[in-house]
Amino acid sequence: MIIPNGCSFDTVTVTATPSGAQRSSSEPLWRSLAVFRFVSVGYAALRLGTVDQSEYSRPDWAWAVIAVMAAWTVGTTIAYARPDRRTWPLLGADLVVTVGLLLSTALLQYPDATGHGALPVTAIWMAGPVLAWAVRYGRRMGTIAALIVAGCDFVLQRGAALNGAVLLLLAGWIVGHVARLAAEVATERQRVIEVEAASRERERLARDIHDSVLQVLALVQRRGAEAGGAAAELGRLAGQQEAALRALVGAGMGGAGLRKSDSAPDVAPGASGEVDLRQIIMSAQTDRVTVSVPAQAVLLDRTAAAELTAAMRAALDNVRRHCGEQTRAWVLVEDEPDQVRVTIRDDGQGIPDGRLAEAAAAGRLGVSHSIRGRLRDLGGSAIVSSVSGEGTEVELRLPRVSSIAVASAPRTA
Amino acid sequence: MSQHAPIRVMVVDDHPMWRDAVARDLAEAGYDVVATAADGAQALRVAGAARPDVVVLDLQLPDMSGVEVTRGLRAAHPGARVLVLSASGEQQDVLDAVKAGALGYLLKSAARPEFLDAVRRTADGDAVFTPGLAALVLGEFRRLAAAPAGAGGDAPRLSEREAEILRMVATGMSYKQIASRLVLSHRTVQNHVQNTLGKLQLHNRVELVRYAIEHGLAGEPEGGGRA
Secondary structure (H helix, E strand, O other), X not given: OOOOOOHHHHHHHOOOOHHHHHHHHHHHHHHHHHHHHHHHHHHHHHHHHOOHHHHEOOHXXXXXXXXXXXXXXXXXXXXXXXXXHOOHHHHHHHHHHHHHHHHOHHHHEOHHHHHOOOOOOOHHHHHHHHHHHHHHHOHHHHHHHHHHHHHHXXXXXXXXXXXXXXXXXXXXXXXXXXXXXXXXHHHHHHHHHHHHHHHHHHHHHHHHHHHXXXXXXXXXXXXXXXXXXXXXXXXXHHHHXXXXXXXXXXXXXXXXXXXXXXXXXXXXXXXXXXXXXXXXXXXXXXXXXXXXXXXXXXXXXXXXXXXXXXXXHHHHHHHHHHHOOOOOEEXXXXXXXXXXXXXXXXXXXXXXXXXXHHHHHOOOOHHHHHHHHHHHHOOOEEEEEEOOOOOEEEEEEEEOOOHHHHHHOOOOO | OOOOOOOEEEEEOOOHHHHHHHXXXXXXXXXXXXXXXXXXXXXXXXXXXXXXXXXXXXXXXXXXXXXXXXXXXXHHOOOOEEEEEEOOOOHHHHHHHXXXXXXXXXXXXXXHHHHHHHHHHHHOOOOEOOHHHHHHHHHHHHHHHHOOHHXXXXXXXXXXXXXXXXXXXXXXXXXXXXXHHHOOOHHHXXXXXXXXXXXXXXXXXXXXXXXXXXXXXXXOOOOOOOO
């Protein structure tokens, strides 16, 4: 609610370039790729050492290939660690070296074994550059790299390894897709952060501006009243605008961004959800009407809040009609554990004893119908008390527990 | 305060036009404007040397919140009484400043006599309550009473009389009207209002000290409100 000065400076630092956002979004993928390469080298070595030894005509050279794979894994992991080194030459070299190592299998393995589905010496390690291409350039290039590697594998094994080729293609396509999604999400998130920072800054500016305008209006009001004559009229107008703007600022800042529709004083009946009664009632503030509320939000069912506000307005209208435009009035909102209480007091003449009952009997009591009726429908009560010469007090009480249930029940009154 | 010892006032406001107008009003009415400051840091620096009786403090300062300035002023120069003046009447800010030790609160749109009277009453150590502040204090006591018991069973409570009087202040009644309605003296009404503020400020200090102890920051009983 309150934006400390200086916050706006913090927000500037979060603005990064969109490409930076994309890069950083793919970092986890690059790290996973490095892990995959190391694990797959280990797997290839394990297979060569245990299962596949009988398939190789030149096991020594096969071990040499494993050593190159390990060296290349270390090299590429270091190279890929920095985003600015993830360029075409490196990714191309990665693919060429991998395909070369894959094809070396033809010289090391018994042709018989190769033709009957034995794993090449590189085993699943050959997926490394496919994944790198997919992460770096997206789904299309990932698929192309997969086609190259899978094609070589296919040729090498003379069609015996179709399963592996399909898996490789899928891996290239899916990882590319995920990389692009991650980049899109990161860009979107970046945009949201920027919009948020901008709106926060705007809010802060608006606050400063409102504050300055309020100061000037308050000053004009004060000086105008002292100068008298035409200036007094100006002062009075400034006072009206000051009160109106203050009510607006008070209502807008209270829950800025939480519930946007709250600031509208006319709440559509029947709309669901809870609203902060303070924000609606604050709109009644003028230079003659002082509205006082607690610091905490007073949450009420939307319909109940609208009815309560309407009852309060009826009471204020009554003050204006019967006591004159110049009569001052005060509205107090209280949030008690079991009820919400809105008190409207004026400093008018008050109602002489018996007049209220008299008027009610004559059937011309706006107070009775619009205020008492509304409150009764909500399950609450309205108490009008007056001391002759000391103004009138209208107290609207709305019980908390049953208010929602009663409000939604059909009206029988 | 008597005529031969004019009340010393310091005006803290970042709005030059307003600051000058307030200072001029005070000077014309016979108050001694000993210092003015445009932001919180300057106010805290100057307050010790200027030794004001009353600090007229705008809540919207560019560098510090009103609470920080109030707390800082109370620590740096305990003799100074703080009267908060604000344009927008931001409720939580006002409440926090009062809990931190401000003695009163007035909207900037208050008429000049009302303002001058408020400064005099603040200098006398009397709380200056607007209906708005009374509603905030009422609300704060209700919030504390409703707070979960984990915060301690020592939440301050209003007596029935205090609540009754605060509600009257909040609906715009003057102390005089309240006194005649309740058949009390003006002074008694003033004392009741003052007590409510005292309870809140005491509770606030206790909470600050408890926080300091729980977080290993315990030192002076002011709870670390150093300038």
